[in-house]
Structures are given as structure tokens and as C-alpha cells.
Amino acid sequence: MKNCRSYQENLALYAYGELSGRDKAELEHHLVECDGCRQELETLERILGVVSSKTVPERSPAFWSAYNAKLQARLKAEQRAAAPRRMSIQDRLKTLVADIGRTFRVRPVPAYAFIAILLLAGFFVVTRIHSPDPSRIAMVPDQTIQKVPHETPAPPDADGIRKPDTKVPSTETVMSVELADALVLQELALLAELGEDLVLLQTDQEITREIQMLADVVPS
Amino acid sequence: MKTLLFILAMWSPRGRAEDEKTVAGDELLLIERIKQGDEQAFMVLVDRYKHKAYRIAYRFTDNAEDAEDLSQEAFLKLYRAIGSFKGESGFYTWFYRILVNVCIDYTRKHKKTAGADLRSRERYGNGELTPEDCEDHRADADPAAAVFNLELSEKVAEEIAALPDRQQQVFILRHYEGFRLREIAEMINCAEGTVKAHLFRAVCTLKERLSPYVFGNEGR
Numbered sequence: 366m367k368n369c370r371s372y373q374e375n376l377a378l379y380a381y382g383e384l385s386g387r388d389k390a391e392l393e394h395h396l397v398e399c400d401g402c403r404q405e406l407e408t409l410e411r412i413l414g415v416v417s418s419k420t421v422p423e424r425s426p427a428f429w430s431a432y433n434a435k436l437q438a439r440l441k442a443e444q445r446a447a448a449p450r451r452m453s454i455q456d457r458l459k460t461l462v463a464d465i466g467r468t469f470r471v472r473p474v475p476a477y478a479f480i481a482i483l484l485l486a487g488f489f490v491v492t493r494i495h496s497p498d499p500s501r502i503a504m505v506p507d508q509t510i511q512k513v514p515h516e517t518p519a520p521p522d523a524d525g526i527r528k529p530d531t532k533v534p535s536t537e538t539v540m541s542v543e544l545a546d547a548l549v550l551q552e553l554a555l556l557a558e559l560g561e562d563l564v565l566l567q568t569d570q571e572i573t574r575e576i577q578m579l580a581d582v583v584p585s
Numbered sequence: 586m587k588t589l590l591f592i593l594a595m596w597s598p599r600g601r602a603e604d605e606k607t608v609a610g611d612e613l614l615l616i617e618r619i620k621q622g623d624e625q626a627f628m629v630l631v632d633r634y635k636h637k638a639y640r641i642a643y644r645f646t647d648n649a650e651d652a653e654d655l656s657q658e659a660f661l662k663l664y665r666a667i668g669s670f671k672g673e674s675g676f677y678t679w680f681y682r683i684l685v686n687v688c689i690d691y692t693r694k695h696k697k698t699a700g701a702d703l704r705s706r707e708r709y710g711n712g713e714l715t716p717e718d719c720e721d722h723r724a725d726a727d728p729a730a731a732v733f734n735l736e737l738s739e740k741v742a743e744e745i746a747a748l749p750d751r752q753q754q755v756f757i758l759r760h761y762e763g764f765r766l767r768e769i770a771e772m773i774n775c776a777e778g779t780v781k782a783h784l785f786r787a788v789c790t791l792k793e794r795l796s797p798y799v800f801g802n803e804g805r
């Protein structure tokens with residue numbers, strides 16, 4: 366037969382309702398016979414009752430609203446801090462650009478340029494402009510926008526309008542050079558206005574949300 | 586253009602607003618949405634778990650400000666790590682494991698630097714807890730009893746804080762939050778038998794340390 370000492374651990378588990386099966390039956394049988402262990406169990410329950418009386422203060426609904434706001438602010442701050450991690454966005458933007466069938470020259474700050482490109486792409490479908498004059502097109506393979514958005518683009522052609530190439534499918538739209546330049550400036554100015562916030566957007570959702578907002582304000 | 590708009594619509598959180606209701610009841614769907622960067626889904630989950638998370642953190646810190654901070658930290662970690670949640674364990678066990686780890690880090694840092702006694706005294710003096718927060722103490726009709734309860738309550742917090750890490754975790758999770766031992770085993774990543782042993786040792790220590798306070802004034 367076990368001695369009282371060997372029941373100690375099971376006594377504690379019993380107090381928490383964590384004893385079952387044979388162990389439980391055995392202990393209960395012992396408790397009927399042993400005053401010492403019954404007393405020990407009482408002491409234990411008394412102590413644990415006192416421990417339970419230590420409560421966590423209830424918080425008000427106002428606290429919980431502020432809690433959510435604070436948490437969201439922390440989440441935003443964290444996302445800003447982690448801003449350089451944006452490969453997936455670049456990939457997605459690249460896919461979009463490829464969809465539209467245009468090749469873009471990217472500025473040294475990739476995220477910034479990619480956003481600008483996506484914004485542009487979102488508004489207009491532009492076919493390949495054949496043999497363009499590099500000085501006049503906003504984005505061509507060998508030209509980098511140096512100082513955006515303050516720098517004025519090079520002046521357009523005399524006629525201004527590019528004639529659609531005969532090989533271009535009729536469903537696609539052709540955009541004038543000035544329009545392209547103007548749009549780039551417009552978009553970049555908009556980006557500058559949006560400032561850091563937009564550049565630091567991290568998730569795809571944030572990007573698309575911003576783009577949709579911009580699409581809403583720019584007439585198609 | 587249509588393709589682009591379609592893609593935008595697919596990405597947009599507004600595009601999914603309609604199925605908000607059907608999704609709300611299902612945690613796994615919420616988790617899928619969070620994986621796609623849906624912050625609204627994240628906040629739904631936060632609302633579901635924040636009260637318990639705060640309470641658990643409070644048990645570890647015995648401090649309102651830190652409880653708020655640590656529970657939020659756990660939610661931020663959850664958001665960051667959601668991609669690695671494969672659904673093998675229950676979601677809440679997974680989340681509470683994150684929370685407990687955050688709390689462990691905290692207690693490890695604080696055990697060495699500040700005495701629990703000093704901290705608990707500062708807490709009531711610096712206005713961190715409002716009178717409403719202390720209602721359970723204030724409501725007591727007998728001032729002498731109120732003082733005794735407050736002292737005992739502080740003593741309880743102090744002794745729990747003084748427990749070795751594992752014992753403290755197991756005790757808090759079992760005694761105050763009512764998790765089953767096998768759930769705790771999953772949360773703290775150890776065998777159920779080990780959890781039992783930790784609980785038993787914690788109970789023994791608390792019994793020994795608190796007995797003079799609980800039974801002392803009864804002449805026991």
C-alpha cells in the first residue's frame with residue numbers, strides 16, 4: 366500500500382479535476398480512510414481559493430476600442446519598417462506590364478517606379494509605339510526619368526499625335542506622346558503628393574486599394 | 586483593360602465584403618484571408634481573442650500597461666507568422682503558444698531586473714490603474730479586510746511571479762485560464778507528464794509560501 370506522501374502529486378491534480386481512472390479511484394478510496402490526506406486536500410483547496418481571488422481588472426469598452434486602434438497603428442508601423450520586402454509586388458507589377466506589352470525603363474528606386482508604371486498601365490492600354498524618338502517618349506528602354514516630378518519632359522513633336530502602326534491590332538488604343546508625358550507627370554506629381562505613405566505601401570491589398578482610389582478620381 | 590480591372594476587383598478587399606457574414610463563423614477561412622493580407626479578417630480574430638490574451642498577459646505581468654503591450658505583440662507576431670500556420674494544431678493553441686512565449690520573454694527580462702514587490706507597489710501609486718479598475722478591492726465594506734485582501738492579492742502575485750518559468754506558465758494557464766493539461770503541453774511544447782510535475786511543484790511552493798498569510802490570522 367502507498368504511503369500518504371506518494372499521494373501528494375495526485376492530490377494536487379485531483380484538486381484541479383485532472384485525475385481520472387484508477388488513480389482517481391485509488392485516491393478517493395484513500396481519502397475516505399485517511400484524515401491527514403483529507404486535511405491536506407482542504408488546505409490545498411483553501412490556498413488555491415485565495416490564489417483565485419487575485420483577479421484581473423475588467424477593462425471598459427473604451428479601452429478595447431483604443432486597444433484595436435493602437436494595434437492597427439502598430440501593424441502599420443511594422444509594415445512601414447518592413448517596406449523593403451516587396452519582391453512579390455514587383456513581380457506582380459512586372460506581369461501586368463508584360464500583359465500590356467510595353468517595356469519600361471525603371472528608375473533606381475524600383476518600388477516608386479513600379480507604382481508609377483502600374484498607375485499608368487491601369488489607365489491606358491498602349492500598344493508598342495514603333496520607332497519612337499527617345500527624347501519625346503516618357504518611358505522608353507534607354508531613358509530614365511531623372512528628377513521626378515519637377516522636371517519638365519522634352520517637348521513633343523510638331524504634330525504631337527503618333528499614328529497607329531499598321532501591325533497594331535485594332536482593339537488596342539494608341540496614346541499620344543504628349544499625353545503619355547503629361548500622364549507621367551500627373552502621376553508622379555500625384556505620387557509626390559501621396560508621398561511616403563504610398564511609397565511605403567507594402568501589401569498587395571494596399572497597393573490595389575490606392576490604385577483603385579486613384580482610378581476613381583482620374584476620368585477614363 | 587478589362588483584364589486589369591478584373592484583377593483589381595479580385596484583389597480588392599471590397600470585392601470580398603459580401604461574404605463577410607459567411608466567413609465570420611469560420612476561423613480557417615479567416616486565417617486564409619489573413620494570409621492574403623486581409624487586415625479586416627485579422628481584426629475579427631483579434632476581437633475574438635483579445636480579452637483572453639490580455640488576461641493571460643496580465644497574469645504574467647501583473648501590470649495593465651504591459652498586459653496590453655504584450656498581448657498586442659502576440660497578435661502582431663501572429664499576423665507575421667500566419668503563413669506558417671498549417672492547421673495541424675488548433676488555432677487557439679497555436680496563438681496562445683505565441684502569447685505565452687512573448688510573456689516568457691517578458692518575465693525573463695523582468696525577474697532579473699526588478700523585484701515583483703516593488704513593481705506591484707508602484708503600480709497603484711502612479712495612476713496606471715483607474716479606481717474602476719480596482720473595484721474589487723474598493724468595494725469591500727470593511728477597510729481592514731480590504732487592506733488585508735489587497736496585501737494578500739499582492740502577495741499572491743508576488744509568489745506566482747517568483748515561480749520558476751515553466752511552473753509559472755503551467756500554473757497560470759491551468760489555474761487562471763482553465764486550460765487542460767494536454768492543451769498546455771501542446772502550448773509549451775512538452776510532455777503531459779512534465780506539465781503535471783510542473784503544476785504539482787507550483788502548487789507545493791504556493792501552499793508553502795502562502796499558508797502563513799492565509800492561515801496566520803486564524804491562529805492555525
Ligand SMILES: [Zn+2]
Pocket residue numbers: 368369372395399400401402403
Ligand atoms: Zn493519507
